[in-house]
Amino acid sequence: MRTLFWPLPLLALTLGFAPVQDWVKRPDPQRLADAYPGFAAHAGLEGYARIACGVAATGALENCRVIEESPVGLGFGAAALSVSDGYLADRQDDEVAFTNHFSLPPLETIRPWDGSEPGPEVMEAATQYTRRLNLSLTRSFSLDGLPDDRREAVSEIIAEVEAETGADLRAAYALSLARTQSLETLRMVLVGQRRPGRSPFTDGEIARAEDQLKTVGNRQNALVQQRYCALYDCGPGAS
Known part of the structure; x- marks a missing residue:
């Protein structure tokens, strides 16, 4: 998965050897x-x-x-x-x-959530907490490696994608939170008593709870790629 809210699982393969050198x-x-x-x-x-x-x-x-x-x-x-x-x-x-x-590894297969969906009270508390986080693609999407003369145009691309998809991302984040945190925990967080702690769910269940969040994150990254490659050469391997 390549999204802005998880560590990037990068794989940089070094290939090509000097013919007379080991x-x-x-x-x-x-x-x-x-x-x-x-x-x-x-x-x-x-x-x-x-x-x-x-x-x-x-x-x-x-x-x-x-x-x-x-x-x-x-x-x-x-x-x-x-x-x-x-x-x-x-x-x-x-x-x-x-x-x-x-090189980057393939996008991971997103496994759908198969648990029960949160009720309206839990969802509302998770939504309120998510608003406080002020999630933003423009702050999270790295410009590292870009030359100065491309940064303004790329920043505009990222801002466009944020405007189109930001609401979906925040809704998906709130849903993933509501699926894995109790109403009591969320209410405590909202009054400043504690942050969301370790969920009783397994790692696999948490990953499935984030299915929509991962889907939106992947879509955001793909849109940035598409619009960047419409302006600049991305090589033959770009999708």
């Missing part, structure tokens, strides 16, 4: 995931960057530079450079060139 060490998957440009991750955009580096006597890479990246303007070149110090070659060399492919 790696003693490469960046670990978490570091590659952390380097994934934020906007591209939220919008579901993938890419690659090819970099060239010198190899010191220690095997460390030095003087790295981007020689190709696609799509341009999403930060994949900078991301590849940021993890270059995580490589260690098996011997010194004048220069090696290799490609970092940044």
Whole structure:
């Protein structure tokens, strides 16, 4: 799932090997995931960057530079450079060139909620709490990796999507909350006594309770991607 309210399950795969060079060490998957440009991750955009580096006597890479990246303007070149110090070659060399492919896992299958639906009192309390959160796509959608000359246009796209879908997101959030919190807990929160605590539901049940929230979040991200790609090149893999 790629939505704004959950940690992004990023998978950045590093592929492409210098033909005369073997790696003693490469960046670990978490570091590659952390380097994934934020906007591209939220919008579901993938890419690659090819970099060239010198190899010191220690095997460390030095003087790295981007020689190709696609799509341009999403930060994949900078991301590849940021993890270059995580490589260690098996011997010194004048220069090696290799490609970092940044890929996202498929969207998770959303399992529908199969429990009972909340009553009107619980729903109203959850809705009141959700209003206080002031959920906003414009604040949550990362612009990381975008060049300055695209940020204004992209911010306008995100604001448009927020205007079209924000009410649906807030309604879905309130529903997921009402499904997993008691009326007593929500009333206590509303008067400032406590925040929603650990639900008695299992992790799987909580995930299903968020089915509509995930659906709306995925739709928001897809709309941002669609409108961004209408203005800028997103490469052949963009949906």
